[in-house]
Amino acid sequence: GSVHSSVRTYVDPHTYEDPNQAVREFTREIDACHITIESVIGGGEFGDVCKGKLRMPGRLEMTVAIKTLKPGATEKNRLDFLTEASIMGQFDDPNVIFLEGVVTKSNPIMIVTEYMANGSLDTFLRNNDGKFTIIQLVGMMRGVASGMKYLSEMGFVHRDLAARNILVNESLVCKVADFGLSREIESDTTDGAYTTTGGKIPVRWTAPEAIAFRKFTSASDVWSYGVVMWEIVSYGERPYYNWSNQDVIKAVEKGYRLPPPMDCPEAIHQLMLDCWQKERSHRPKLTQIVKTLDKLIRAPELLRKLAKPRPHNFIDPSTPDMTSLSSVEDWLVSIKMDKYLNLFLAAGMSNMDQVRHLT
Numbered sequence: 409g410s411v412h413s414s415v416r417t418y419v420d421p422h423t424y425e426d427p428n429q430a431v432r433e434f435t436r437e438i439d440a441c442h443i444t445i446e447s448v449i450g451g452g453e454f455g456d457v458c459k460g461k462l463r464m465p466g467r468l469e470m471t472v473a474i475k476t477l478k479p480g481a482t483e484k485n486r487l488d489f490l491t492e493a494s495i496m497g498q499f500d501d502p503n504v505i506f507l508e509g510v511v512t513k514s515n516p517i518m519i520v521t522e523y524m525a526n527g528s529l530d531t532f533l534r535n536n537d538g539k540f541t542i543i544q545l546v547g548m549m550r551g552v553a554s555g556m557k558y559l560s561e562m563g564f565v566h567r568d569l570a571a572r573n574i575l576v577n578e579s580l581v582c583k584v585a586d587f588g589l590s591r592e593i594e595s596d597t598t599d600g601a602y603t604t605t606g607g608k609i610p611v612r613w614t615a616p617e618a619i620a621f622r623k624f625t626s627a628s629d630v631w632s633y634g635v636v637m638w639e640i641v642s643y644g645e646r647p648y649y650n651w652s653n654q655d656v657i658k659a660v661e662k663g664y665r666l667p668p669p670m671d672c673p674e675a676i677h678q679l680m681l682d683c684w685q686k687e688r689s690h691r692p693k694l695t696q697i698v699k700t701l702d703k704l705i706r707a708p709e710l711l712r713k714l715a716k717p718r719p720h721n722f723i724d725p726s727t728p729d730m731t732s733l734s735s736v737e738d739w740l741v742s743i744k745m746d747k748y749l750n751l752f753l754a755a756g757m758s759n760m761d762q763v764r765h766l767t
């Protein structure tokens with residue numbers, strides 16, 4: 409029989425008459441005198457992000473992160489700011505950032521969460537380029553997938569999954585954060601997709617159907633998850649490099665996909681490609697992604713075979729005819745026939761002149 413997941417369904421705060429009602433229902437009010445702000449660690453859309461201490465009666469003092477609402481913010485800013493807290497307050501998962509509470513009865517208004525000592529994942533990776541084993545990197549991917557699995561089981565679509573919106577704690581545990589843009593799946597639309605009013609879309613992380621038709625589903629979150637996998641293996645490289653958003657959209661539409669980063673296991677690049685299937689029903693579910701990653705972590709030998717780096721004008725002086733090989737390879741890749749490369753080589757077809765005689 410079907411296994412009923414133990415999680416409750418998420419309630420979209422926007423369905424409340426009075427959004428303050430959602431805040432009261434899903435968050436715990438903290439008295440500002442229990443909070444000590446120590447330093448500013450970042451900046452957000454609504455104000456500073458700080459590090460500090462939280463002292464709750466009967467509990468040990470704990471280090472926290474605090475989002476503050478800048479003074480002079482409008483009532484709409486305040487409601488949008490607190491909506492994120494109403495969303496986070498409904499979640500309880502080891503790979504989703506934990507909400508300690510909010511300060512709404514004094515100024516500045518604050519959202520208080522657990523403190524993640526290693527900060528946002530993109531910055532953390534760029535500052536530690538090349539320092540982790542592939543098992544550690546796959547462990548990070550697994551954490552993000554597990555958090556996203558929990559959110560999708562809650563019927564929640566993130567819409568802005570990217571390494572910049574993932575936080576890392578002192579034990580390298582990755583947690584999904586930043587619920588500002590998100591919306592719940594609308595139950596009445598046919599495929600449970602969400603149509604939005606054309607908010608700013610992070611193109612290089614977003615699935616084609618979400619860009620083209622503004623349909624956001626857990627399957628479009630899976631597309632974004634594939635890009636996060638690519639960011640992790642490439643230690644925070646910018647997806648599609650310096651291409652323009654329009655070039656990204658056109659290339660992806662024509663079937664281009666990000667190449668495996670350096671030293672990327674073939675099994676990991678294949679999983680990325682599965683997440684980037686054009687047809688969203690062909691993409692793996694997050695439950696399946698977690699299982700696949702668990703299997704790879706338990707059998708590390710499966711990660712030994714590395715994906716072939718795509719030789720773009722890759723001239724290796726030691727093997728002079730490498731240039732001809734790469735052009736045969738590039739030709740086969742461009743017609744999606746690169747799986748027959750070794751047959752062409754076995755038949756002695758290592759340069760395009762020989763291939764031309766074939767036609």
Ligand SMILES: CCCCn1c(-c2ccccc2C)cn2c3c(=O)[nH]c(=O)n(C)c3nc12
Pocket residue numbers: 449450452457472473474475492505519520521522523524525526527528572573574575585586587
């Ligand atoms: C991508 C999230 C950006 C805001 N934010 C949050 C956060 C995220 C959502 C709601 C409330 C807060 C305080 C925690 N932390 C942390 C943290 O725990 N540790 C950090 O080092 N940084 C930079 C953080 N930045 C945040």
